[in-house]
Amino acid sequence: MRELTYVEAIREGLNQAMAADPRVFLIGEDVGVYGGAFGASAGLHQQYGAGRVVDTPISEAGIAGACVGAALTGMRPVGEIQFMDFITISMEQLVLQAAKIRYMFGGKATVPMVLRTPGGSGTGAAAQHSESLENWFVHIPGLKVVMPSTPYDAKGLLLAAIDDDNPVIFVEHKLLYKTKGPVPEEPYRLPLGQTDVKRVGKHLTVVATSIMVPRALQAAEQLAAEGIELEVVDPRTLSPLDEGPIVQSVIKTGRLMVVHEAHKNGGFGGEIVGRVAESEAFDYLEAPVKRLCGLDVPIPYNRTLEAAAVPQVADIVREARALVK
Amino acid sequence: MRELTYVEAIREGLNQAMAADPRVFLIGEDVGVYGGAFGASAGLHQQYGAGRVVDTPISEAGIAGACVGAALTGMRPVGEIQFMDFITISMEQLVLQAAKIRYMFGGKATVPMVLRTPGGSGTGAAAQHSESLENWFVHIPGLKVVMPSTPYDAKGLLLAAIDDDNPVIFVEHKLLYKTKGPVPEEPYRLPLGQTDVKRVGKHLTVVATSIMVPRALQAAEQLAAEGIELEVVDPRTLSPLDEGPIVQSVIKTGRLMVVHEAHKNGGFGGEIVGRVAESEAFDYLEAPVKRLCGLDVPIPYNRTLEAAAVPQVADIVREARALVK
Amino acid sequence: MATRTKNTATANRQPRATASAVRTAAIPTEWGQTGAIERLRKMMVIRAFEEKAEELFSLGRVHGTMHLSIGQEASAVGAASALREGDYLLNTHRGHGHCLAWFGSEVQLMMAEFMGKETGYCRGRGGSMHIANVDANNLGANGIVAGGLPISVGVGLSIKQRGTDQVCLTVFGDGGANTGAFHEALNMASIWQLPVVYLCENNQYAMSMPMKKAFNIPRVADRALGYGIPGVTVDGNDIVAVYRAMQDAVARARAGEGPTLVESVTYRWRGHSKSDKQAYRTRDEVKEWQAQDPIRRFGRVLKLAEAEFDAHRAWADQRINEAVTFSEASAEPKIEQILEGIYA
């Protein structure tokens, strides 16, 4: 199959959604002529015009609100927040409006919007451009949270998110944008809320999200040589979570490690551990669980410190080995 | 000892801090003549004047920023966000500025501010006035998160928070404001980061926060009649968390239930379960853990639904009984 | 060398429009006597609704809080009169009036919502601060000050992209005009010339904060200067004046000429919410404004005899009593359905 990068897959998804449905439009800072800070909308402005690829002032509350209002009145907006950090400015609109409107109105309204935003560190942009805040959104009923880890997943989940009648926070990763993988040309949908087992194994269940999925797969490659078989499980949709495959995997392996880039404290890893510890898999756990996550430190600028602040392949290898022993 | 209500204890703490230190001032919406939406600053405006009890326009980002800037330049501001929901508008200043400034500046600055805010449901104010967002802040290194459950803790922790050289999010609970308890008259400090065992028991460790502490204590009373002894543990400071007493308690009881009002999904309960499941207490767990939390639903207006959305005493009793059996 | 912005906002300081300073207008011919009476009755229904709401609260028959717009009825009804069916409404926490003035609104469904019943507009999930009627393009009240303003940008964009000639009425208070949301929204609406009318109901206070302390300009409408849009200040207790100002603004919006900021100067007679001791204002100030009761004023414009006026008010009370009866007979939401309607 043809290979695309993650960002190309997203761009193709956006393009196909816009071509198929006049209700879909893009809005955000520099999504037009500039093509988006990371190129996700490159060329779409030329193709669809400024009316459907809307460049905004620096107004993150306004961007989120623009999506809410358009979604409430029959459109299917796809907003972009340039860096996930800036979504801190959109929180009121996302959490108190987008997420709650349907319920507060007795189920009589829908808010079919997608808010795309790149999270993660690794680009040397330091503490205010490297956030991984997905668990904030997981905590809010009414929102869906999607975090693709491959080009294939990115396109399929994006198209499904745009189809979805609920507000979806779609978290991309800056370091994944240039990664390559097979992507079908035609539009296809990967249903939201389906956990994906990315590698089958038997000694340890590794639940990983976003960039930690390829890192876990690399680690699994290395460990396979030592006879340690990791099962790498990618929730893809963090909320609502499809926990079945995670629980099943832990029942099989008896061991659990959660790997994510976000800070450990108060992070999504706790949710995964909570789900497993409350489930029938509890009785199968043969060892304490492990959360291998970002350190609880603002992302430092210095390159070495920056890398040390979040899990790398070697960390996953080391910790997985320790857990299995 | 003399009894005060929770809100009186807070007011006395504010008053004593202001009397002792000219760097302490209050800022927020209607904190002046009005005395604060829940009365926490009643009378302080008359006592200290508009220069030290600053009424603001409706500008939650501005209030948070005012605290950051004043703290950075030698003051010790105590801000108030009228309802925790509105803190969604302050997130950029709290998370990207207050929390990170010290680290980003190489440890060369301090931001000694306290932001007080009432969380929780139960007043019939519906989905936009009932948030419990504490785990968002737990997730952010650089912030401290305090949640007192009694008048005594409220005053002692508030004075310690004001003394602290870091930004502290101080989460009160609307339904606790009128609860009474013994409070010493003189200023006293309860160190941040000390978990408190509120009731000693042996069958089940109940880690509860804020309003769930008195509810868990009531449940414990009821269950004691059946011979079930709950150990009720109150972290008080959610971050940085003093996990030792929690781990010790689980080692003793072999069972864990976490009770909080915030939504279960992505909530602080996961963090507690994660800490325990990673600790030496794991081997002592005799049953799956239980997170008894707010349902994953926006808080409904209807009184009956509202009560059903978060754990009540009867729920704690029922679930504790089930866990112990 | 430096170009100085002449601070006209302060320089041309105009007498603040107050209820007493402005003469009441003639009845618009397009209303006729019938239409005018209809509007008088609408104001009376709003007043009766809120008086009943107060009563129910004091009897413990509803819980929560509420924000009464008693004294501000002319602003709601005058504004809604300038819109037409199919237009949109984004409303505030003090929104009973606008909701009742809106197209197709049914008072018993509002009362049922207020009383938390399954038959209410939001099936009892929303309550006073979240009443919506999406079928009629009433996109809801909002518990967040200025929470509707960013949303208005999206509604405006949606209208433009769908190519209809709808208009979006977006209401907020003087306090709302000091939020970041206001700024981002007005700027976006202006640069894209969106069909939105921003109606700021300046009732002199944001909770306890006097408008005079929260602004260093005499009129909220002066803020329009920062966005290159027209700003208009109008006597908000004069239903016809509000209507006229709004007509102009709506016409501009519908013609694709962009947003207008309309400031409606009025006053709330009651406290901010149920827990307000009102230490921040005097009884005399309240009384002065009460003398400008927008309902009585319009009654005088209509030259109604006391008896006729009272008959209309009795009619309004009757509607409200029926609404209460309807609501009381309505079922509570079922606990088993608590998780319904979070996701579509």
Added chain:
Amino acid sequence: MATRTKNTATANRQPRATASAVRTAAIPTEWGQTGAIERLRKMMVIRAFEEKAEELFSLGRVHGTMHLSIGQEASAVGAASALREGDYLLNTHRGHGHCLAWFGSEVQLMMAEFMGKETGYCRGRGGSMHIANVDANNLGANGIVAGGLPISVGVGLSIKQRGTDQVCLTVFGDGGANTGAFHEALNMASIWQLPVVYLCENNQYAMSMPMKKAFNIPRVADRALGYGIPGVTVDGNDIVAVYRAMQDAVARARAGEGPTLVESVTYRWRGHSKSDKQAYRTRDEVKEWQAQDPIRRFGRVLKLAEAEFDAHRAWADQRINEAVTFSEASAEPKIEQILEGIYA
């Protein structure tokens, strides 16, 4: 009936201040020739710093991104000249210039920070977007557009409460003026008459967004009208003009007369950041502005011979080379210390 806000912002549309439209000013007597040369050199150091930064980046010797202010040096140095030691600075992502222009700044500590070294201002934890020198009341650059604006309110309040006569210089871009943070901050600073000067460096673009599309008013300074404070537009490529406008604003602030919005009209020669293809503007436009090089312009005001001008520039280059040498010899932060400095 309705009071209409005369939209002077659009009505009195003034010719936009551009570099070419404004004549350069005479050297302020309080500077003298020595002070003037000092400032010329400061601009040259900024230019040299940023050219070196570019070079280091292209050689892969620094990572991350950076926002160069090449072409805007007059604004930074002119503004800082109007402040005095003990005053505060809140800076932006495009902040190398202001940082270097600030009191007590040491270029080698800045370069070391830029290169992520332990000897840097922030011990290598902050980098280009977060350089601060808190000891000198330089409260830091900011990676968040308008992130410093709410903070300025607190700095202003703190000054007032401590009763000093300090002033806080708060810098942001044209893009920053469209954030909610701008609005809340300027309003609060105005109603409390805080000693803050708001310097908006209007360099025509927010990333790819032209100022003309992001505003429906000709000048950012017109926004001052919404807050009842003075707004001034000045040629930002004329160091003396910037200084004069800032002097007035600083004097007002120091005298307790409140904030001023100063708009400094300038242009960034480079792309927004290192990844910018600049599809949104023409080469000709860039060239036109480059002809207004603020450094050469000030050189002409100073009537410097080419050789003398070049000698100053060589001096600046020398400083930068020393800074690089210092930084290269400096140690990297230790991984074991990664968790240091989160909490006090």
